[in-house]
Amino acid sequence: MRRPVIEVKGLTLLRHEKAILKDISLHVERAESVCLIGPSGGGKSSLLRCINRLLEPPARTVFIDGVDSTAMEVLALRRRVGMILQTPALFAGSIADNVRYGPALHGETLSAERVAELLDRAGLNPVKSSDPVDTLSGGEGQRVAIARALANEPEILLLDEPTSALDPAATRHVEETINNLRIALGLTVLWVSHDIQQAKRVADRVYLLVDGQIVDEGTPAHLFREGSAHLAAAFARGWLGSDGTVIHSG
């Protein structure tokens, strides 16, 4: 049996002596697309950051390809596990400068052809590679962020609400881009989203995270079917409180 690419086992994380993640266990299979949904402040972004060690998880709670992430060299881990944030956070300079950033950190210089290929994969016209980043729209900025993350040739992509600041058309473009990359490159993808419709569109499986705990999981078809009694369905209808209680049963 193949082991999952991402496996979290019994992860608990404290902040100000309060548990923001409580005994979290989940897994993501190779080339799978999994979505974390749930109310704001539920710990979704913190969980994502534990996977690439922007937050330090306890030892032997997060495993990448079966290896304890805390036993890995952290910079090498972050090259394998790419991340797209809610805002692109592009660096000053041109689009090409941003795409070249990751490999340049360990002494590698990407050729113009490689930069063009990455921009093309991310759905951007490579002709624009020398344009300054402050001329870009929100959707274009996220595409540059995707190309920038891909430049490290990651196996895994973590996406922290990457489309929350985008209009519907730009959102769909980014979703399509990520899905095409997943298929073309065999990427394993873990999304955080507050958009149920997005979760239905992009995810093979969904985890519902409420108040630091996983309270529901399953495929979108199963969780959100008509008449579903799942907590995820209640969340989709806006009937779930931030503490996990159903505040309306319909």
Place this chain on the structure above:
Amino acid sequence: MVHDLLSSLQLTGLERIAAAFVLVLFAMLISRIQHLDLEKHMLIAVARAFVQLIAIGYALDLVFAADHPAYILLIQTVMVAVAGLTSGRRGKGVPHATAVALISITTGAFFTLGLLVLLGIFSFTPRDIIPVGGMVIGNSMNVCSLVMGRLRDEIRSQKGPIEAALALGASRRQAVMPHLRRALQSGMTPVVDSTKTIGLVQLPGAMTGMILAGASPLQAVQLQIIVMYMLIGAASYTGLTAAYLTYLQFFTTNHQLIDAGAQSAR
């Protein structure tokens, strides 16, 4: 006629200080008329300045008379301690700000004064090192505060790009470097700019003091040039130390931005 009258007064010592107090009285009057409510603060300030400077004057008299290297270390240590505590307070929001300030100012003062003595520009005597050290330490204190404050603000406001850089595999140093450079530039720019304009806007303090004491202007400017070069050097040593020590306070050894209070547990 007025000039002749004033010249005939021939004020000395405390009489001159008392006469200078007239300027403060005018300032207090302006404050009163304009409802600035600064009269009390002005009185406290002039009283403190009088007491502190008289005390340091007597202390320096004794120190110069003793002419022992141990006094140099003692007085420089007190100066560095006061400067470090002051700069540490200004660096509020930087973890371990006082320790960062003390180490940075000590480093700047040590290298600057050390080079000045090694190069034979000043001799290792209380009369040379204490006043020069005071200028170096005071300037280093200001640079340290500027650098710490600016880098703290950069890291807080630029958390997104820093986190994005870390997520791409940047070390903490690589992620913070553009912000560190801006903080260093902002810390060093004032002393570099004042060096560019020196003598054009006002005659600086060291030069003024020497001229008033009877030195020739050419002798005085030599000293002033040395002072300005010395302050640029001190600013760079202190600023660099402060910048590198400050950024380390915001990151873990695993190249993570410190989120105060975040801990892990099984």
